[in-house]
Each structure stands twice: as C-alpha cells, then as structure tokens.
Amino acid sequence: MSPGTRKAAEDSRALSAGVLVLSLVGWLVFSLSCSPPFQPDARADSCVSARVDGSEDGGAAEPLVLSIAQIQGAAHRSRWVDRHVEVSGVVTAVATDGFYIEAAVPDSDVATSEGLFVVAPDEPRVQLRDRVTVVGPVAEARPGCRDCGPDDAAFDSLSVTEIATPNEVRVEASGATLPEPVVIGMASRRPPAFRIDGDTVGDVEDASSTSFDACADAIDFYESLEHMLVQVDDARAVGPTTGAGEIAVVGDAGRFATELTPRGGIIIRPNDSNPERLLVDDALVRGAPSAAPAPQVDVGARFVEPIVGVMGYALGSFRLFNTAPLTVEGPNDLRREELELGEPRVEELDVATFNVENLSAQDPEERLAALAKIVVRALKSPDVLVLQEVQDDSGAADDGVVTSEQTLTALARSIEVVGGPHYSFADVAPLDGEDGGQPGGNIRVAFLVSSDRGASLVLRGGATATTPNRVVAAGSTTHLLFSPGRIDPMNAAFANSRKPLACEISFRGRTLVVIANHFNSKGSDEPIYGRWQPPTFLSEATRQAQARVVADFVADLVAGEPGLPVLVAGDFNDSEFSRPLRTLESATLTNGISSLAASERYTYVFEGNSQALDHALLSSGAAQRGFEYDIVHLNAEFHDGVSDHDPTVIRLRFE
Numbered sequence: 001m002s003p004g005t006r007k008a009a010e011d012s013r014a015l016s017a018g019v020l021v022l023s024l025v026g027w028l029v030f031s032l033s034c035s036p037p038f039q040p041d042a043r044a045d046s047c048v049s050a051r052v053d054g055s056e057d058g059g060a061a062e063p064l065v066l067s068i069a070q071i072q073g074a075a076h077r078s079r080w081v082d083r084h085v086e087v088s089g090v091v092t093a094v095a096t097d098g099f100y101i102e103a104a105v106p107d108s109d110v111a112t113s114e115g116l117f118v119v120a121p122d123e124p125r126v127q128l129r130d131r132v133t134v135v136g137p138v139a140e141a142r143p144g145c146r147d148c149g150p151d152d153a154a155f156d157s158l159s160v161t162e163i164a165t166p167n168e169v170r171v172e173a174s175g176a177t178l179p180e181p182v183v184i185g186m187a188s189r190r191p192p193a194f195r196i197d198g199d200t201v202g203d204v205e206d207a208s209s210t211s212f213d214a215c216a217d218a219i220d221f222y223e224s225l226e227h228m229l230v231q232v233d234d235a236r237a238v239g240p241t242t243g244a245g246e247i248a249v250v251g252d253a254g255r256f257a258t259e260l261t262p263r264g265g266i267i268i269r270p271n272d273s274n275p276e277r278l279l280v281d282d283a284l285v286r287g288a289p290s291a292a293p294a295p296q297v298d299v300g301a302r303f304v305e306p307i308v309g310v311m312g313y314a315l316g317s318f319r320l321f322n323t324a325p326l327t328v329e330g331p332n333d334l335r336r337e338e339l340e341l342g343e344p345r346v347e348e349l350d351v352a353t354f355n356v357e358n359l360s361a362q363d364p365e366e367r368l369a370a371l372a373k374i375v376v377r378a379l380k381s382p383d384v385l386v387l388q389e390v391q392d393d394s395g396a397a398d399d400g401v402v403t404s405e406q407t408l409t410a411l412a413r414s415i416e417v418v419g420g421p422h423y424s425f426a427d428v429a430p431l432d433g434e435d436g437g438q439p440g441g442n443i444r445v446a447f448l449v450s451s452d453r454g455a456s457l458v459l460r461g462g463a464t465a466t467t468p469n470r471v472v473a474a475g476s477t478t479h480l481l482f483s484p485g486r487i488d489p490m491n492a493a494f495a496n497s498r499k500p501l502a503c504e505i506s507f508r509g510r511t512l513v514v515i516a517n518h519f520n521s522k523g524s525d526e527p528i529y530g531r532w533q534p535p536t537f538l539s540e541a542t543r544q545a546q547a548r549v550v551a552d553f554v555a556d557l558v559a560g561e562p563g564l565p566v567l568v569a570g571d572f573n574d575s576e577f578s579r580p581l582r583t584l585e586s587a588t589l590t591n592g593i594s595s596l597a598a599s600e601r602y603t604y605v606f607e608g609n610s611q612a613l614d615h616a617l618l619s620s621g622a623a624q625r626g627f628e629y630d631i632v633h634l635n636a637e638f639h640d641g642v643s644d645h646d647p648t649v650i651r652l653r654f655e
Contacts, residue, residue, distance in 0.1 A: 062084075063084040063085050063086040063135050064080070064083060064084070064085050064086070065085070065086045065087075066080065066085045066086070066087055067087065067103060067107065068087055068089055068101070068102065068103045068113070068114050068115065068116050069103065069106070069107040069109065069112040069113065069114055070112075071085060071087060071116065071138055071161065072112050072113040072114075072115075072116070072161055072226065073112055074109065074111035074112050074212045074214070074224075075205075075207060075212055076158060076159070076204050076205045076210075076212075076219075076220075076223050076531075077140050077159060077161075077205040077207065078138050078140060078161045079207075080138040081138050081139060081140055082137055082138065082139070083137065083138055084135065084136065084137050084138075084167070085135070085136070085137075085138055085163070086133060086134070086135045087101075087116065087133070087134055087163070088101075088103075088104075088131070088132065088133045088134070088172070089101030089102050089103050089104065089115075089116065089131075089132065089134075090102055090103075090104050090129065090130070090131050090132075090176045090177075090178060090179060091126055091127065091128055091129060091130045091131075091132060092115070092128070092178060092179065092229050092310060092323075093128070093284055093309075093310045093321070093323050094126065094127065094128060094284075095117075095283075095284055096121065097119060097120075097121045098117055098118050098119045098120045098121060098162075099117075099118050099120060099126050100115060100116070100117055100118070100227050100310050101115070101116050101118060101132060101134065101227075102114050102115045102116075102178075102179045102227070102228055102229060103115075103179070104131070104176065104177075104179065106179070110189070110214055110224060111212055111214040111220070111224050112224065113161075113223070113224055113225060113226045113227060113228055114179070114228050115225075115226060115227030115228035115229070115310070115311070116134075116161065116162060116163060116227050117160065117161075117162040117163070117227050117312075118134050118136070118162065118163045118166055118169070119139075119141075119162055119163065119164050119165055119166075120165070120166060120169060125169070125171060126169060126171065127174065128178075129174065129175050129176050129177075129178060130171050130172075130173070130174050130176065131171070131172045131173040131174075131176040132169055132170060132171055132172060133168075133169075133170040133172055134163050134166045134168070134169050134170075135166055135167050135168040135169075136163040136164060136165060136166030136167050136168070137163070137164050137165075138161070138162075138163060138164075139161075139162050139163070139164035140159035140160070140161060140162075140205075141159060141160055141162055141164070142154060142155070142157050142158070142159045142160075143157060143160060143313060143314045143315070144157065144314070144315065145157060153316075154316075156316065156526045156527055156530045156531060156532060156535075157313070157315070157316050157527060157530055157531065158204070158205070158219075158223070158313055158529065158530065158531050159205065159531075160226060160227070160312070160313050161226060161227070178229065179228075179229055180229075181228075181229040181230050181231035181308050182225060182228060182229070182230045182231065183230075183231045183232075183233060184225075184230055184231065184232055184251055184278065185232065185233055185234075185251035185252045185256070186251075186252050186255065186256055187233065187252075189221075189225075190256060190276075191218055191221055191222075191275050191276045192215070192216055192217060192218045192221060192275055193256075193258055193272075193275075193276065194258060194271060194272040194273075194274075194275065195216055195217055195218060195275070196217065196218050196219050196273060196275060196528055196529065196533070196534075197217045197218075197219045197220070197533040197534065198213075198216060198217055199211045199213065199217070200533040200534075201533070201534070202532065202533070203531050203532060204219060204531055204532075204533050205531050218275030218529075219529055219533065221275070222311065222313075222318040222529070225311040226311055226312075226313065227310060227311065227312065228310070228311050229308065229309070229310060229311075229323075230308070230309065230310070230311045230320060231306050231307065231308045232249060232251040232278065232280075232306060232307045232320065233251055233252060233306045234251060234252050234253045234302075234303075234306075235249040235250070235251055235280075235302075235303040235306070235307050236249060236250055236253055236254050236264060236300065236301065236302055236303075237249055237264070237297045237298070237299055237300060237301040237302075237303075238250055238254075238257075238264065238265050238266045238277055238299060238605075238608040238609075238610070239265070239277075239299060239605045239606075239607060239608035239609075239637075240296075240297060240298050240299060240605065240636075240637060240638055240639040240641070241294055241295065241296045241297050241639040242639075244281075245281065245282040245283070245286055245293065245294035246279050246280065246281050246282075246294075246319070246607075247279070247280045247294060247295075247297060247301075247326070248277050248278070248279050248280070248605075248607055248608020248609075249277065249278055249279075249280055249303070249307065249608070250266060250276055250277050250278070250608075251276075251278075253302075254266070256276060257274070257276050257277075258272060258274065258276070259272075259598070259599060260599065261299075261599050261600065261602065261610055262599060262600065263299060263300060263334060263633060263637060264299050264300030264334070265299045265300075265602065265605060265608075265610035265637060266608060266609065266610060267598065267599055267601070267602060267609075267610050267611070268575065268602075268609040268610065268611040269577075269598075270577045273528050273609065274608070274609055277607070277608040277609070278318070278319070278320055279317055279318070279319040279320065279607060279608070280307055280309070280319065280320050280322055280326070281312070281314070281319040281320065281321050281322070282294040282321075282322055282326075283314075283321055284309065284310065284321045284322065284323055285322060285323065285324065285325060292325045294326065295326055295327070295328045296639045296640070297328055297332065297639060298332050298334045298637055298638045298639055299334060299605065299610075299637035299638075300333075300334050300637075301328050301329075301332065301334075302328065302329040302330075303326055303327065303328060303329065304327040304328065304329045305326075305327055307320065307322055307326060308322065308323060308324060309321045309322035309323045309324075310323065313529075316527030316528075316529060316530055317527065317528070317529050317607060318529055334637060334638070336378070336633070336634040336638070337378070337632050337633045337634055338377065338378045338379075338380070338632065338634075339378060339379055339380045339630055339632055339649055340630050340632075341628050341630050341649065341651055343380075344453070344651060346453075347508060347653060347654050347655050348651050348652065348653055348654070349383050349384070349453075349455060349505075349507050349512070349651070349652045349653075349654060350379075350380070350382035350383050350384070350649055350650075350651050350652075351382060351383065351384040351385075351386065351514065351567060351569065351616065351649070351650050351651075351652065352375075352379050352382040352384070352385050352386065352647050352648065352649045352650075353385075353386040353388075353516075353569040353570055353571070353614055353615075353616055353647065353648050353650075354374075354375075354379075354385060354386070354387055354388070354614075354643070354645070354647035354648075355387075355388040355389050355518070355571045355614060355643055355644070355645035356371060356387055356388070356389055356390065356411075356643055357389050357642075357643040357644055357645065358389050358391055358395075358396070358437070358438055358441055358443065359371070359387070359389060359390050359391060359407060359411060360391040360392075360393075360394075360395035360396070360407055360441070361393050361394075361395065361406040361407040361409075361410045362394065362395035362396075362397075363395070363410075365414075367642065368410055368411060368414040369414055369417070369418065370642040371411060371414065371642055371643075372411065372414035372415040372417065372418045372420065373418050374634065374642060374647065375415050375420060376415060376418050376419055376420035377418070378632055378634055378647075379632060379647060379649055381415075381420045381421050381450060381452070382450075382649055383449065383450055383452075383453055383455040383507070384447065384448070384449050384450075384455060384505055384514065385423065385447065385448035385449075386445065386447060386514060386516045386569045386570055387445060387446045387447070387448065387516075388443070388445050388498070388516070388517075388518040388570055388571045389437065389443045389518070389571075390404050390407055390408065390427065390443060390444055390445070390446045391404065391407060391437075391438070391441040391442060391443055392404050392407065392429070392441065392442040393405065393406035393407055394440075395440075395441060396438050396439070396440045396441050397440050398433075398439055398440030399440070400432050401432075401442075402429040402430060402431070402432050402442050402465075403429050404427055404429065404442075404444065404446065408425040408427065408446060408448070409425075411448070412424075412425060412448065420450075421450040421451075421452040422450065422451070422452075423448040423449060423450050424448070424449050424450075424451070424456075424457050425446060425447060425448045425449075426446065426447045426449075426457055426459065426484050426503060427444055427445070427446035427447065427484065427501065428444070428463055428464070428465060428484055428485065428486055428499075428501060429442070429444065429465060430442050430444050430465050430498075430499070431465045431466070434465070434495075434496065435496070435497060435498050435499065436496045436497050436498065436520075436521075437498075443498065443518070444498060444499075444501075444518075445498060445500070445501050445516035445517065445518050445570060446501075446516070447484065447501075447503050447505075447514070447516065449505060454507055454508060455505055455506065455507045456505070456506045456507075457483075457503065457504075457505065457506075458483045458503070458504035458505065458506050458511065459483060459484075460479075460480065460481075460482060460483040460504070461481060461482040461483065461485065462482075463482035463484065463485035463486060465486070465489060465499075466486075466489055466490055467482060467485060467486065467489070468485075468486065468487070468488050468489060468490070469481055469482045469485030469486055469487050469488075469502050469553075470556075471553070471556040471557050471560055472560075473556070473559065473560030473561075474560065475560070475561060476561060478557065478560030478561040478564055479504065479511070480502055480503075480504055480513065482502075483502070483503050483504040484501050484502065484503035485501070485502055485503075486499040486500065486501055486502075487499065487500040487501070487502055487515065487549060487550060487553050488549050488553075491545075491549055492545075493542060493545035493546045493548075493549055494546060494549075497518075497519070497520045497542070497546070498517070498518035498519075500515050500516065500517045500546075500549070500550055500553075500570075501515070501516045502514070502515045502516075502553070503515075503516070507654055508654045510565065510654050511564075511565075512565045512566075512567060512622070512652070512654075513557060513564065513565070513566045513567070514566075514567045514569065515550060515553070515554070515566070515567070515568045515569070515570075516569060516570050517546075517550065517568065517569065517570035517571070517572060518570050518571045518573075519542075519543045519546050519547070519570075519571070519572045519573045519574065519580065520539055520542040520543050520546060520573060521539065521573050522537070522539045522573060522574075523539065524538045524539045525537045525538055525539050525540075526538070539573075540574070540578070540579060540580065543572070543573060543574055543578075543580040544579050544580050544583060546580070547572075547579075547580035547581070547583040547584050548583055550568060550584060550587075551583055551584050551586060551587035551589075552587075554566055554568060554584075554587040554588075554589060554619065555587050557619070558587075558588065558619055558620070558621065561621075562620070562621065563620075563621040564619065564621050565618075565619060565621045565622035565625075565652065565654075566589075566618070566619035566621065566622060567616060567617070567618055567619075567622060567650070567652070568584060568589060568615075568616070568617040568618075569615065569616040569617070569648075569650070570614065570615070571613055571614050571645065572584075572613060572614070572615055573613050574613065575611055575612055575613070576591055576593050576594070576601060576612050576615065581615065584617055585617065588619065588620050589617040589618060589619060590617060590618050590620070590623040591615055591616075591617045592615070592616045592617065592618060592627060592629035592648075592650045593612055593615055593616075593629065593631075593648075595627075595628075595629045596629060596631070600631065601631075602631070602633075602636070602646075603631055603636060603645055603646040603647075603648060604636050604644065604645055604646070605636045605637060610636075610637075612631075613645065614631075614645055614646070614647075614648050615648070616629070616648055616650040618650070618652070622652055625652065625653040625654065625655060626653045627650055627651060627652050627653065628650070628651040629648070629649070629650050629651075630648070630649050631646055631647075631648050632646055632647050632648070632649065633646050634646060634647075635647075
C-alpha cells in the first residue's frame, strides 16, 4: 500500500499537541516534555523544532570529511545517503556484523545524534575504546528489510543510519575514553509523556513533509539518540523477559510514568502508548563468553546498576542494546493472584474467560496440570469456562485433523486430577486452515461447564462449521436455533479468523446465552514507531466488522426477550476504549471491566504495555441483577506464565 493511500489513525489513536516552553538562561532550555529538570551539557542549546533539509547531491570522487552529527542531521534519514564520507569516532560497542562509533566531542544540537553503526562483519581489528576513522558510503538500512517491498511487514519500519561496508577503517589509537552515556530520565533527557509524533501525516522520512522535534515527539526524541550510548537509572521492569531476551523498563522507578499499575506495570490509555517505556535487548551481549543470558524477570523487577547500552532500532521499535549483563535486585516477589470475589452464593454463577494459548492434547502433562491448577486453585472452579485458542487433537501438525475432543478431554481430566469438578464441554470444529492462528492448529473457542452448582450445557441441533446460528424469537421462550452454533461463520469479517460461538447455559431454571469470541489479531497493524505517522491500524477495521456482527446478533436476542441474560466474552484483541468494544457496547452491553479502577484494567502485556484484550460484556437483562468482576493476574506479568493472557471471572446473579 503506497503512503498516499494510508488513512490517518482513528480518533482514539489521535495524538495531542505538545507544549514548548522556552526560557533564556544563558542558553535555550528544553521543553518540559524533553528534560525537566535539565542538566547542562555541550549539546543542550538547541531543542527547537527543525525543518528537515533536502538531500545533498552525491558523486564526489574524494570522501567528504563530516562529523557524525552532520551525517545524522536533525532527521530520520541522512541527507548524505550514497555519499562517500570520512568520519571519526570512538568504538562504543562491537556487534557480530559491525561496530558502533560515537563522537568524542559532541556538537551543541540535541536533535542530531552523535552515534553511527559501521557495517563491517570482517573487521576483527576493531575493539572497544578504539578511536577510529572510517571511510565509506552513508546508507539508510531498514532492519529486516534489505530488499523487501510494501507487502513485507518490515517495510513499515524506520531506517537506521550507517556506514555501509567501509572502504577503509583506520585505528588511530586504543584505550580512548568512552563518551558519557546520555541519561534517559528526570536527571537529563526525559522522553515525551505521551506524544509519538504530532506533526506528520505520511512518511516521517520524507524531508519535504515533516518537522523534526526531538523534545515533543517521542519518535524524534529516540531518533536523536540513534546509535549513541544511553543510560537508564533505577530501572524497573514493566514487562517480563521475552523469549528473545527483551525486557521493557521505565527509568527513575517509574516516577515520570503516566499510569502505573498497582503491581508495577504501565497501563496503555487512549492516545497514550507510553513512550517513556524502553525495550532493553541483550543482542549485543548474548552469546559473549563473559556474558550471562538476560535475567528472567517479572513485572516490577528492580535493576541493581544503571542499564547502559547503545540506542538502536529493530522490529518496529526503538530499543536499548545493553553492553553489559543486567543484574536484578533480589528474588522475584510478584505474587500470582487468586480470585478475590470470595465464595459464590447459591444464586450466583461464575463465568471465566481464558485464552489458553494453543492448548493441545499434545501438550506435556506438566502444562495441562498447570492450566488445571489455575482453573481449580486460582479461579476456584468457575461454573462456566469460555476458552480461546483450543487446538485440534493433533496440535500444530498440519494433517487435516479438526476435531478437539481429545484436547478438551485432556484438560477436563487434568482438572479432575488436581481436585476440580467434572466439566462437560462443547465446541464446533472449524474447516481445516480457515480460522487463522498457528498453522495446522485450527484454534477455536470452546465451552467447559461444571454441573456441581447446578449449571448445565443446553445442547440443541447439530451445527457444522458453516451452519449459521440464528435467534428463534418468541418472548420468554426466545432461544438459539443451535446450541452451540456459530454466528454468521461465512461472513467475510471472519475470513481466516475465529468464528463467534453462541451457546445456552441453564442455571436455576433460567437460561443464559453466552457468546464466545476470539477476534482478529493486530498482526497487520503498522508499528507505533514506524515510518508512517500516524500509524494505520489496519486490523481494527476487521475487528470492527466482527463486533458489528456480534452486536446485531445480541440485538436480535434482546429484541425477542428484552430481559434475556446474554454474556459476550472472550479475547477481543482490543482495549475497552477501542471502536470495536464501543460497537459492542452500542448493543446495550455493559463491559464488566468498567467496574475496575483504570490502573487494574489489563489482561495482557505487550512490549511493556499492560492492556485489556479480554472482556466480558453483559446485556441489560444480566447487568441489572448485579455482577462482580475480577481479572486474576497470574500469567501476563510473568516470564514463565502458562499462557500469555490473564483469565477474567465475572459473577452473575440469578435471583
């Protein structure tokens, strides 16, 4: 898709304008979003917005002698691309495919980075603290996208400035003093509070259409530190260690963070993707003889020493590549929660929604037992379980199997083994390869129901993967044609995505209709720190269409019987303030998460952003009787969670 056809992000993603406060005290002081309080240094006298210059014509026979700051410029793309230059600096880090250099003496412009990456995989002579002179062509490389086109995800990433395959590398001296790292935080350069980019519509690398504001715009702030040594003091983890060795942190113990959770994470909010958080990536020290692997930490972990590394960019986000192993203070003390609603009364029904992350009958017994313990001990054996990401019986094997009886039986038996009740289950198998997810896995939504407290599945009809469910409306006898049955499964909104499944649950002589959902993922969205600003969230249109189908089905149900209790639950892959969730609420549904404090509304952590993707919404016929709601935090904040989602329990009253 060309830049000209990319629409602006929705209003819920709109970015607010920053405020620039100038004061003349010997030199210009930063805007409040850039560095309060400000500690003077040699580069502190220009934090004003700069218009990006046009490209410089190349072709000179002799290399042009430039400083690193001149090569970088106040821009996302160097004006000297393809020009041969001669540049000097101190080696600050060595990677497997090259090395980083930084100017020994910086210029006076904070908008221009003092760091460069030199692509030199065959340059064994260069060592840390060498003072070098490099001759070679300036290049802009898009990480993961050397020769890719618009259809590749990496095409949406920013480029990084480098010297590509230098003609000459001269070591002028060894043992040079390393430049002082720039402290990202309250003591020096503070990131913008919420604004990613406030002045671009289109390509931030297009010099003719963008301004560069390293104070107010986070995308420019981090660009102005590209390839430089940076430091984060008193860092706290706001995300668990990932399998790739990444840890999201905030500095200064989160004192300048906009909204921390009670457990030490940071909440995503409307128009605020938390640019104060930073990904720490151990790519530079991983595998080194003297380096330890990234520590396995959970949200809230404290780091003993300041984190120092090179500011880089990869996979659509800025990241700090630490140059020394990280040390965590003390053992992990983050508690895994249990349901806090107490024992249900006889007239109360507990329904849990839980993404079990590719549950399969092929899973090790240890994982099945761990999931079972969550159900029994943490969730207190809810009456109804609404599951997402249930795989077919052969798991990820792409062999045409679509049934899940063995998978659901394995989980149900594991629950009984750890002391839980017997659960009956129901689902509708998808067509092979039609519902997305892990190839071969055929994930779907499913129901588990325990009869210990009087709940039971209502089974009606024999719906198939393509059979559309519908409402049979007749006042107090309003019911589903199929139970369970898929809602509009052939609708284009659900192509290559899970289909919602409606089922009736009987409890205390009343019928509750539960609609299980697993909406389309965000995999096709442009990155927040990508070249297109504001980013287009392409997947939201699909979720919006899916929400419309479900909302219309709910409307048909309550039109038949206004007081009918309906629960719409599952993994919606979107926040409570998104358009798809607002669309569901337009069907007179109440989102149970609204009963919680804003700082507690999260079920998932992505790159350090705590956010709610899993929801349970009630029709007026259910909400008016009263309900309680609890998100049980035991997976998403932990590096060893059994799933990547936290389960949610909603307690309904049937008096």
